[in-house]
Amino acid sequence: MKGINLNGTIKTYSSVPKTWGNILGVNYMSDEDLKGLGFYDVVTPSTSASQQLGDIFFDADAEVFTYPVESKTFDQTVAELKEQKIKILKDLYNRELTKTDWIIIRDQELGQTTDQTILDDRAQLRTDCATHETNINAKTTKASVVDYELPNL
Amino acid sequence: MAQQSINIGTTANDGTGETVRSAFDKTNDNFTELYTDKTKFTAKQDIATTSGTINLDASSYSIFEITSALTGATTLNIQNIVKGQVIDILVTGAQTITIADDFTTSAINQAGSGVYDGASSNHIQVVCIDDNDSDAILIYSVATYTSDTDPA
Numbered sequence: 001m002k003g004i005n006l007n008g009t010i011k012t013y014s015s016v017p018k019t020w021g022n023i024l025g026v027n028y029m030s031d032e033d034l035k036g037l038g039f040y041d042v043v044t045p046s047t048s049a050s051q052q053l054g055d056i057f058f059d060a061d062a063e064v065f066t067y068p069v070e071s072k073t074f075d076q077t078v079a080e081l082k083e084q085k086i087k088i089l090k091d092l093y094n095r096e097l098t099k100t101d102w103i104i105i106r107d108q109e110l111g112q113t114t115d116q117t118i119l120d121d122r123a124q125l126r127t128d129c130a131t132h133e134t135n136i137n138a139k140t141t142k143a144s145v146v147d148y149e150l151p152n153l
Numbered sequence: 154m155a156q157q158s159i160n161i162g163t164t165a166n167d168g169t170g171e172t173v174r175s176a177f178d179k180t181n182d183n184f185t186e187l188y189t190d191k192t193k194f195t196a197k198q199d200i201a202t203t204s205g206t207i208n209l210d211a212s213s214y215s216i217f218e219i220t221s222a223l224t225g226a227t228t229l230n231i232q233n234i235v236k237g238q239v240i241d242i243l244v245t246g247a248q249t250i251t252i253a254d255d256f257t258t259s260a261i262n263q264a265g266s267g268v269y270d271g272a273s274s275n276h277i278q279v280v281c282i283d284d285n286d287s288d289a290i291l292i293y294s295v296a297t298y299t300s301d302t303d304p305a
Binding site: 018019021022023024025026028029033 | 226247248249250251252253261263268269271277293295
């Protein structure tokens with residue numbers, strides 16, 4: 001992605017325009033030549049869930065257009081954010097447990113012995129969920145709660 | 154050369170007009186200039202240069218063909234173009250092309266949204282809207298072209 005400052009407004013392009021004023025084939029220019037026209041790379045910093053990008057600006061030292069990373073503000077309290085996070089966590093693990101619920105119900109109804117692997121897997125899910133819940137509850141800041149990464153089951 | 158007018162005197166046979174020889178000399182000069190001048194509307198220049206600045210003299214040619222693919226960044230410097238004149242430029246090559254002119258101040262605007270394609274043959278057409286040296290206006294358009302003997 002490239003950007004250019006046009007009369008104080010920074011415009012970004014997914015790729016440089018092929019024509020720019022009286023110049024044709026701009027797409028064949030080297031990065032250095034593009035800088036001569038005012039086109040510089042756009043660098044987008046990565047952000048966590050508790051962060052957001054500010055307004056694009058030109059970083060003269062790095063010769064790139066980039067964005068400041070700013071902290072999001074949250075209206076909820078830390079406790080409320082924890083509650084939301086834990087609800088999402090439990091929904092996540094509940095969906096996983098639901099996948100084998102029918103096996104448990106069937107075995108109970110028919111008086112059969114449930115495969116130990118199934119039982120072990122379900123126990124592990126409950127243990128993992130409890131561990132995550134403990135970790136979330138140990139967080140003390142809004143950002144740390146929001147940024148806590150839930151597992152990708 | 155400015156047009157040379159023939160002095161035909163005030164009335165017929167009043168002896169105030171110029172001689173027949175002088176009159177036809179002016180006539181020849183005027184026609185010579187016209188015939189010479191017409192090349193700028195009909196002549197084509199084949200250009201072997203494939204990079205750097207290439208001067209395109211619009212007072213001598215109306216069509217300019219860069220006969221080989223461009224090998225480096227190129228400036229097409231249009232010279233001596235006058236208001237109302239149209240020139241055509243045929244060019245290819247995956248390089249950057251800057252259209253320039255010899256006016257002191259000018260605006261070079263694009264008509265349409267065609268783009269130069271270095272992998273194809275390109276036709277760049279330039280028309281001079283205003284040749285005022287301090288406020289000239291050129292408009293160019295660009296399009297690719299291919300041989301097509303049976304256009305649909």
